[in-house]
Amino acid sequence: MAEPPREPIKYVDALVRLPYHYVAGDCRARYLRALKDKKILGARCSETGKVFVPPLVNSPESLAPADEFVEVADRGVVTTFCIVNIPVIGRALELPYVVASIALDGADISIHALIQECKPEEVRMGMRVEAVWKPDGEREGSHEDILHFRPTGEPDMPREGFINRL
Amino acid sequence: MAEIPPLHQEVVLEFPYKHSTGPVIGRFLAGLKEQKKIWGQRVRGQGVVVPPLGYSELDGSAGDEWVEVQPTGTVTAVAVVHEPIEGLHPFTTPFAFVLVRLDGADTALAHVVKDDVARLRVGTRVEAVWAPDDQRQGTIRDIACFRIVAT
Numbered sequence: 001m002a003e004p005p006r007e008p009i010k011y012v013d014a015l016v017r018l019p020y021h022y023v024a025g026d027c028r029a030r031y032l033r034a035l036k037d038k039k040i041l042g043a044r045c046s047e048t049g050k051v052f053v054p055p056l057v058n059s060p061e062s063l064a065p066a067d068e069f070v071e072v073a074d075r076g077v078v079t080t081f082c083i084v085n086i087p088v089i090g091r092a093l094e095l096p097y098v099v100a101s102i103a104l105d106g107a108d109i110s111i112h113a114l115i116q117e118c119k120p121e122e123v124r125m126g127m128r129v130e131a132v133w134k135p136d137g138e139r140e141g142s143h144e145d146i147l148h149f150r151p152t153g154e155p156d157m158p159r160e161g162f163i164n165r166l
Numbered sequence: 167m168a169e170i171p172p173l174h175q176e177v178v179l180e181f182p183y184k185h186s187t188g189p190v191i192g193r194f195l196a197g198l199k200e201q202k203k204i205w206g207q208r209v210r211g212q213g214v215v216v217p218p219l220g221y222s223e224l225d226g227s228a229g230d231e232w233v234e235v236q237p238t239g240t241v242t243a244v245a246v247v248h249e250p251i252e253g254l255h256p257f258t259t260p261f262a263f264v265l266v267r268l269d270g271a272d273t274a275l276a277h278v279v280k281d282d283v284a285r286l287r288v289g290t291r292v293e294a295v296w297a298p299d300d301q302r303q304g305t306i307r308d309i310a311c312f313r314i315v316a317t
Contacts, residue, residue, distance in 0.1 A: 002232070002234075003193075003205070003232040004193040004194060004196055004197035004201065004203070004205045004232060005193060005196040005197060005200050005201065006193070007196060008187060008188075008189050008191075008192020008193045008195070008196055009187055009192050009193075009195035009196050009199065009304030009305075010186065010187060010192060011184050011185060011186060011187060012184075012185050012187060012195070012304070012305050013182070013183070013184055013185075013305075014183040014184070014185055015180065015181070015182050015183070016179075016180065016181040016183060017178065017179075017180050017181075017253045017254075018178065018179040018180070018181075019176070019177075019178045019253065020176070020177040020178070020179065021174065021175075021176060021177075022174065022175040022176070022177050023172055023173070023174055024172070024173035024174070024175070025172075026170060028173070029170055029171075029172060029173035030170060032173060033170070033173070089182075141173070
């Protein structure tokens with residue numbers, strides 16, 4: 001035969017696999033261990049007093065040490081959010097669902113979390129939410145110890161209360 | 167801050183890519199799988215290009231004349247990997263990445279040599295080792311590796 005087969009191979013699989021060995025470090029380990037006890041820790045900047053969650057060693061803003069651990073609330077306010085309509089491999093959630101930035105009470109920046117137990121169209125900036133934890137005995141000191149956040153039913157927080165805590 | 171025990175976690179990121187080959191490399195790969203033949207294309211100004219691009223890199227003209235080349239060739243570059251990384255490299259024992267100018271070709275094909283890497287030099291003669299018939303899937307690894315030709 002004077003030429004290759006007419007029918008081409010259309011695809012080749014190319015799996016990229018990156019195995020990491022992650023070491024949390026002192027600061028992050030303390031934060032993760034506290035989740036096991038239903039506590040969320042932040043770190044207070046020694047210069048500005050701002051509280052970062054998860055805790056950081058130094059403030060990225062003032063560069064001063066943030067060496068005081070403080071417990072923040074497991075409830076807070078939705079500062080911004082997005083409605084997810086596209087499935088992600090490895091995340092078996094019913095579409096659409098909401099991922100939000102949440103400023104916990106006592107924290108000066110937001111964490112990312114899933115919002116459940118309400119319709120996506122009901123989620124709004126300023127909405128008050130609370131953490132839903134895994135039951136006692138099942139928490140293992142990981143972000144997944146918080147299953148999701150849900151609305152508390154409290155009145156919304158006015159814009160000025162969260163606009164600088166995104 | 168008081169000392170606390172370190173916290174470890176094994177994390178694996180996987181990106182399961184599926185590359186679309188296109189009509190030229192697609193037929194090159196079909197030739198490996200179904201015919202155990204290595205095909206190149208005659209391209210204006212470049213001779214026989216393996217693996218084929220489908221066009222001339224000099225003037226962009228189409229390279230649509232298929233030419234079969236030999237499974238034997240000459241090494242034009244060597245890079246020995248002494249400490250392979252599992253999951254990233256094709257072998258777990260020391261091997262070499264090589265460029266091979268196959269007999270009948272005017273460009274070099276990137277591939278691997280599994281054994282005898284200490285003897286590899288630029289100019290060493292090598293030959294293709296095919297994957298078994300039931301294991302060829304239409305990838306460049308249908309040529310399992312190259313080996314040094316016994317002299």
